[in-house]
Amino acid sequence: MKNKNKQFAVIGLGRFGTSVANALYKLGCEVLAIDADEERIQKFSEEVTHVVQADTTDENSLKALGIRNFDVVVVAIGEDIQANVLTTLLLKDLGVKYIVAKARNELHGKMLSKIGADRVVYPERDMGQRVAHNLVSTNVLEFIELSPNLSIVEITAPKSLVGQSLAEANLRAKYEVNVVAIKRGEELIVPPLPDEKIKTGDILIFVGQTKGVRKLEELE
Amino acid sequence: MKNKNKQFAVIGLGRFGTSVANALYKLGCEVLAIDADEERIQKFSEEVTHVVQADTTDENSLKALGIRNFDVVVVAIGEDIQANVLTTLLLKDLGVKYIVAKARNELHGKMLSKIGADRVVYPERDMGQRVAHNLVSTNVLEFIELSPNLSIVEITAPKSLVGQSLAEANLRAKYEVNVVAIKRGEELIVPPLPDEKIKTGDILIFVGQTKGVRKLEELE
Ligand SMILES: Nc1ncnc2c1ncn2[C@@H]1O[C@H](COP(=O)(O)OP(=O)(O)OP(=O)(O)O)[C@@H](O)[C@H]1O
Ligand SMILES: Nc1ncnc2c1ncn2[C@@H]1O[C@H](COP(=O)(O)OP(=O)(O)OP(=O)(O)O)[C@@H](O)[C@H]1O
Ligand SMILES: [Ca+2]
Ligand SMILES: [Ca+2]
Numbered sequence A, B: 001m002k003n004k005n006k007q008f009a010v011i012g013l014g015r016f017g018t019s020v021a022n023a024l025y026k027l028g029c030e031v032l033a034i035d036a037d038e039e040r041i042q043k044f045s046e047e048v049t050h051v052v053q054a055d056t057t058d059e060n061s062l063k064a065l066g067i068r069n070f071d072v073v074v075v076a077i078g079e080d081i082q083a084n085v086l087t088t089l090l091l092k093d094l095g096v097k098y099i100v101a102k103a104r105n106e107l108h109g110k111m112l113s114k115i116g117a118d119r120v121v122y123p124e125r126d127m128g129q130r131v132a133h134n135l136v137s138t139n140v141l142e143f144i145e146l147s148p149n150l151s152i153v154e155i156t157a158p159k160s161l162v163g164q165s166l167a168e169a170n171l172r173a174k175y176e177v178n179v180v181a182i183k184r185g186e187e188l189i190v191p192p193l194p195d196e197k198i199k200t201g202d203i204l205i206f207v208g209q210t211k212g213v214r215k216l217e218e219l220e
């Protein structure tokens, strides 16, 4: 089964929950959005398949919604850690197959994993790290750590590289990174050939070992 | 000047602000963290260079902190839109060179840009979109849109590709994507050679046109 044909439910229509629900719906999925707050529900009713007002810490409400028939349930309740944890517990008990839960901090996240959340997400923490990396080096437009060792970085071509071909710049040998794309104005060169010459204003996108990528960020 | 040697200030120690401040500090930067709430300040005092309790909607407090001498100020006040907007306005007036501001929604973001924020961030919205993409296809571990046309995706090797070399799979021609790395257990192959054979359990990381990447997500 394609995941697009799965039944999704999103609990908690804060900014994160709203964004997940909207994006799933735009990707063509069936989405039920749930919130305890009547006002939030009304504001949101046009944007997903179904909306319903319910307190998900109440087992009977969850049963009445037929929540066990959903394939993926996202718990996006934020401030109220108790409600977040209790909801996750009940979903697990009721046999929901895949539960994604939003955590406020590491301790909360550990608890959610123990309870049986299949995936724990930390939206504010992750975006904070991303923004910090992007701020630290002058040329860096994006820095994303894909895994503890592997990163992707998007930098404005440093002056020292302009005029060289990718082969001449030889970044692969020096930094263990791979140029995967060049943005040149409206043009997107993906993947670029070794004899492609780096021009002023080019945006270079690299993937490589985090250590090498971090050294690249320091180029001027 | 390397950005590492710049002076950073972060206003508002919610989850996002805390994460930005911590990450900047770990990257070796000088960071001043500011919050109106005495308790938050005390909890945070070990983790950055300096912390100070101040209401940043008060121009005199900002002046007393010498905020104009900071190179980058991050406004991470969340719930209180008025305080967020007023703080940004005052920072601009006082001549701060680079202001990053966190927005709750698009309208708020537009307002911040008009006022003069140099970069507006939407942590919850962006992470929500990312999580939704990751949930939609079975094999996808990560999906990140680097720009409207360029995406990176991390997928578990689909059965149909196992046993083929990268050259044989010929994904570049079929989907306009580039395999930039393979994770195989603890091993990280970056960049992989064309004759590398795809094995069961491999995690393949691609960069390419968003359209091609989305098609790849559907492979089984
Ligand atoms: N028991 C509950 N059942 C259903 N919904 C709930 C329950 N408790 C809280 N919610 C809803 O969860 C939503 C999100 O919670 P909250 O605003 O506290 O999170 P947040 O971390 O600030 O989110 P964000 O940062 O993504 O905006 C709210 O709309 C709230 O009404
Ligand atoms: N006028 C102000 N001056 C300084 N700090 C302020 C001011 N107003 C609010 N803050 C601080 O901003 C911090 C973050 O705000 P808040 O918790 O509302 O954001 P949030 O969007 O929920 O954040 P997150 O989702 O990242 O946790 C709080 O610690 C709060 O004390
Ligand atoms: Ca909230
Ligand atoms: Ca808060």
Ligand SMILES: [Ca+2]
Pocket (backbone or CB within 6 Å): A078, A079, B078, B079
């Ligand atoms: Ca909040």
Ligand SMILES: [Ca+2]
Pocket (backbone or CB within 6 Å): A078, A124, B078, B124
């Ligand atoms: Ca938040």
